[in-house]
Amino acid sequence: MELRQLEYFVAVAEEANFTRAAARVHISQSGVSAQIRALERELGAELIDRSGGTATLTTAGQAALTQARATLAAAGSVRQSVDDVAGLLRGSLRVGMVTACTVPPLFDALARFHSAHPGVELTLQEDNSDRLVADVRAGELDIALVGVAAQAPDGLASMVVIDERIVAAVPPQHPLAAQDEATLAQVCEHPIVALPPGTGIRAVFDRDCAGVGLSPSITLQASAPDAVADLAARGLGVAILSASMMDTYADRLTAVELTDSTTAALLALVWAPQPNAASAKLVSMAEDAFGAAAL
Template sequence: MELRQLEYFVAVAEEANFTRAAARVHISQSGVSAQIRALERELGAELIDRSGGTATLTTAGQAALTQARATLAAAGSVRQSVDDIAGLLRGSLRVGMVTACTVPQLFDALARFHSAHPGVELALQEGNSDRLVADVRAGELDIALVGVAARVPDGLESMVVIDERIVAAVPPQHPLAAQGEATLAQVCEHPIIALPPGTGIRAVFDRDCAGVGLAPTIALQATAPDAVADLAARGLGVAILSASMTTSYDDTLVAVELTDSHTAALLALVWRPRTNAALTELVSVATRSFNESF
């Protein structure tokens, strides 16, 4: 059994597709298939069901996946321990961020890190906050920038980079615009445009509404904050966003303060407590990048 066979197996399991897995590990599809066949012969069990349109794990494959990931992580730790002594950084880091949430400070940090440590491969993955946190806990991501309501997730290291309140964003001609502030009940009298469940802003809105006995009907959902804002600017409803998300829409939207919304909308970097040298360095670079901007 070879480490590369385990690497190819994990890639196929995570991609659910031999072609994508081959592209990920930078070899031919036939090479991936041949190595996984060899691994299956050695283990005496079929790991991947190839009969459908996607590559799915068999029961044996599901059992093997956890151990394969652990073995690869252990091998990486051995390599990293040697590199630490030599003062080198290499390997890979998987970085998650909220879908369509453009955060220049994070991009600056990644650029600085890559410039200083070109031997570390960086992979960026977007998703909603709940999914990203789960992936960090599972070890599928090394670090993620996520939106959360009121507090950072338990059991993870974290750095809060933004702490603000949600607002209702409406066009200047909307009845709420002239008020400057409104209650959640007043806002919920209008069609609501929001991010989907699993996002930090939505979690704050749902929590605050539940706290005052409201169960709002969401008229429109969009995964990107810009889409939520654009829909509201066209008069389709009231957008629920963080205050900072509305700043680039000063000409088309008015941010209305929600007087009974008291839950903080946090944007935070989260990572597992046990880190390797590359992740420790990335956290340090990111901390400097965010501190320079706020």
């Protein structure tokens, strides 16, 4: 008994016609008939009643159909499993990361993946979050770490790793440094130093300002949070950063809570809804790495 014989038998049973079944499996009608005859001889029973205008199943054929479908499905699963393993032995995995974002758990996951699957070529590129999301959607990247406002991008699988608010950051001598909190309007009375459009933190700031009718003066932009912080520390404006970033800059800057900023700044891994084997494995390793980092 051969898998192709079962495939042809199922095709005839579902099409109720040898000609249509032959077109479906891309061989001649005589070839389909010959293979099913061979299957019937091996099983010792007629599976297809050919006496009428349509090909109908005999009682034996009805009993065989369920098992034939199950056998073909099992064979497909075996093939997929082998393909998945092969995909983890060779090929490539393209990873994106928001510019100037140092995230040790992601690096831990990449190192673990490389150690477990050295045959897979890893590539890592930086860009702003909007372009990274677009590249994942287009299939140019397999997975990316991005910053977004309020919610993960629609149409992609995702794992949120950081959910926090933005803050204003000012040097000790700045007028806002004497207060623990401020409104967006109070902050926008001063020059603003911010990350560029296309980044999650900037999207949050722009969205919240628009929500209260403000048009802030963004006097300086830099793609790296370190640069934004350094510019603010030198008195060139109020930096807009995430709350967690302030741990790094606490020696130079004071965090001021924004009382009417209500949008969450998210850092999330995003990938295609049906990832390849390598992407799925990295996602699993990232879940472990970020989970361990949170303990």
